[in-house]
Amino acid sequence: MNKNIIVIRIVLVLVALAHLLIGAIGIIPAIPLSIVLKFYGSSITINLQMAHIIQMFGAYMFTIGILGAIAIWNPIKQKAIVYAISFLLFLRVLQRVIFAGQQFEVFAIPPTYYWAQTAIFFVFALCLVLFTLLASKTEEIKQKRI
Numbered sequence: 775m776n777k778n779i780i781v782i783r784i785v786l787v788l789v790a791l792a793h794l795l796i797g798a799i800g801i802i803p804a805i806p807l808s809i810v811l812k813f814y815g816s817s818i819t820i821n822l823q824m825a826h827i828i829q830m831f832g833a834y835m836f837t838i839g840i841l842g843a844i845a846i847w848n849p850i851k852q853k854a855i856v857y858a859i860s861f862l863l864f865l866r867v868l869q870r871v872i873f874a875g876q877q878f879e880v881f882a883i884p885p886t887y888y889w890a891q892t893a894i895f896f897v898f899a900l901c902l903v904l905f906t907l908l909a910s911k912t913e914e915i916k917q918k919r920i
Contacts, residue, residue, distance in 0.1 A: 779905075
């Protein structure tokens with residue numbers, strides 16, 4: 775099996791699991807929202823408005839998790855999903871860089887934790903793009919040989 779596809783699958787498993795877990799916490803009322811806040815290292819007060827926003831956020835997160843899980847089985851055939859998830863992660867990194875000061879001030883997220891998460895998002899996005907490109911090239915070469 776193509777080693778690039780193995781890397782893509784590992785990253786997709788991590789991305790899908792994280793999104794499914796955080797999404798489920800956001801959309802299932804019985805699960806405490808404080809779990810999501812701990813993942814992000816945030817300390818905010820949950821009021822009804824914030825709970826509603828987190829529930830909407832959870833629906834999107836859960837859907838990204840499902841898409842990531844679908845792409846695990848055949849990341850080359852589903853490369854549109856892989857690239858879309860990469861784009862989302864790159865966009866999140868850009869937002870985190872631009873709005874870092876605001877995040878620290880409003881959500882009291884420890885900077886070390888915040889930047890570590892940001893770096894992980896960036897590495898995941900980069901790996902998905904680079905290894906999908908490499909795996910696609912390898913598949914094209916194989917097809918030409920046949």
